[in-house]
Amino acid sequence: MARKPKQQRSKATVDAIVEAALIAIAQQGPSATTARQVADIAGIGVGSLYEYFEDKDAIFEAAGARFVDDTVAMIKPLIPELVRLNIRDAVAKLLFTFRDFLEENNQLYLKCARHAFSLDMVIYQEPINRALMDLFTQYLMHHPDMLRLPNIPALAYFYINGGVFTVVRHLSEQQPTQGFDELVTVFGDILASYAEHKLGLPEA
Amino acid sequence: MARKPKQQRSKATVDAIVEAALIAIAQQGPSATTARQVADIAGIGVGSLYEYFEDKDAIFEAAGARFVDDTVAMIKPLIPELVRLNIRDAVAKLLFTFRDFLEENNQLYLKCARHAFSLDMVIYQEPINRALMDLFTQYLMHHPDMLRLPNIPALAYFYINGGVFTVVRHLSEQQPTQGFDELVTVFGDILASYAEHKLGLPEA
DNA sequence: ATGCTTGTTCGGATTCAATTCGGAAATCAT
């Protein structure tokens, strides 16, 4: 970004640009949105875009960062509560909250997330994965039996990466083959089965 | 523009364009590759690109289609063999074969796959999912006990979508947190645990 | 308030990639 916004006025401009980028991405995806469109939506001149952003990609990265930060901010406060639930309930609570979050603002974030899984973009989502990994870890700490599970890192890797992608894809589906509820059940069952099968029959 | 190649000569040109597109995408991703680069790699003039493709996106779609067809062609013949194995072995065999396939040609396909998970592109990958779904279904048919499993469609949806994404992401990882082998083990265990937990203790 | 410095906005000018198109070259059919 060429400059740092010093005054309140320019902070608002940067903010308007990021918001506009999210709207444009949701509407048409990043590759189809032009700089002029973003400027128009933000209600500013084209040239102003480049005062605070190196190029179009930098704008999209900032928009992605906004999404990621909001997502993390949604997950973090849930952790203390989720950690006390059994696996199925924790998974269900998390997924329903996540869905509601993605559906907000007329699916603004869901429609953006559709474009976020190019593995080049995915690095910017790392904070989300870290937050979920944190949740996973803290859950294990509150259920020490589960620390005996084999392959915990690989399990978490698959569950988190595969889970986020699958949920976003399912919610984006035009005509889903099955309901979200069934998916939530399976998500919970898979993890619970793994734990119960590998350990014995714990879990209240 | 958008003509059909009639002669052998032009078929070769179209082929060269598709190959060139795959190479370019692997190197820099679609949004960073220019029409001129593709033409240069293919060893043809820029204008020739537009004889058989509407625009740059159409070229990328064709490249994607090539990848998808090759992938399906890799999966299909495996099915009869996989269907006779126990879950863990079947999953392992499939994943190792899939990895080798992605690693071919100096990771050409792996490096392309990195860019294929934007959910706009993902529709073109549907044949891959169908092939995997077919494998899943036929596996169940050969192990009829498993037909009693609850939520099979949702299970398959999560397992296939999440699995493909996770594998490609892991293989693309610069410095993986865990080995591919651990991931394969978890993939097998997760599915086997679900089956064994839900049914009783089947599976040889 | 006034003058000065710094921060901000903007749109015309520039640059570069995508796409078009008409003519030249190759292939085909007779």
Added chain:
DNA sequence: ATGATTTCCGAATTGAATCCGAACAAGCAT
């Protein structure tokens, strides 16, 4: 081998991305 068809191409056009210096606004003394 000649006319018809197919293919190839690169110069010209188009449009989006980016730059930049003039014009405007805010901060801050005095």
